[in-house]
Amino acid sequence: MPENATDPWEYCLYIPNDPRAVTVSRRTLRLILTMHGLVRLGDTAELLATELVSNAVRHTKGPAALRVRWSAGVLRIGAWDADPEPPEPPAPLEQITDLEEGRGLALVRACADLWGWQPLAREGNRGKVVWCELATA
Template sequence: MPETEPWEYTLYIPNDVRAVTVSRRTLRLILTMHGLINLADTAELLATELVANAVRHTKGPAALRVRWAGGVLRIGAWDADPEPPEPPQELAKLGEAEEGRGLALVRACSDLWGWQPLTRNGNRGKYVWCELTSAA
């Protein structure tokens, strides 16, 4: 049974491709421990895309943030690049494209997504997030 009390976790990660796997596994553990395993597969996909973009397209540190409140799971990635993300294309239009599918997947698989400029520990950057609503 999902918890009704709000909670939040932040995982600070280095600019290292291995951080994507660490983030995905950490997210699954968090969701399992809070009774939200029904959201784990989709949440892992979304977190993978957000963290992979943060690691691939920036040079600095990043962070994965996971928050549960009011039946909504928010997954976000902070990175040190203040430039807005490229607007996602329609997933169907991407066909067999090797790149550019990340935010298209996020838009297609989440209930809501967005981004905002953000400053953390004196570093400018951005926070790209998405939300999943629990059907429990």
């Protein structure tokens, strides 16, 4: 059980460009949420992290990272990748139910309270973070 559920915290898991990294990320997120007493967010958070990390691994060639932050009752999940190009805008969920691919960001938009992306440039490295938020209230 967490010492103080209101204290902010943040984790970052760097992953290789490998499809197996999606499972590692999902299981790591589950452990983080369990250790901080946020199991109730687990199923939705895992779905969102899976979609974000899958996109980072599938659509880029370099490394990626799962970023998880808790602050003021909001869980923020992000996936960093080295490609600075914006993600494809999600189609409405009802239009993509028969597709095998292309549902990731539509699921994120449907399940998260808020989502977005931002380009990054740091120490000569470029890329982006696609993120989403879940509020506990």
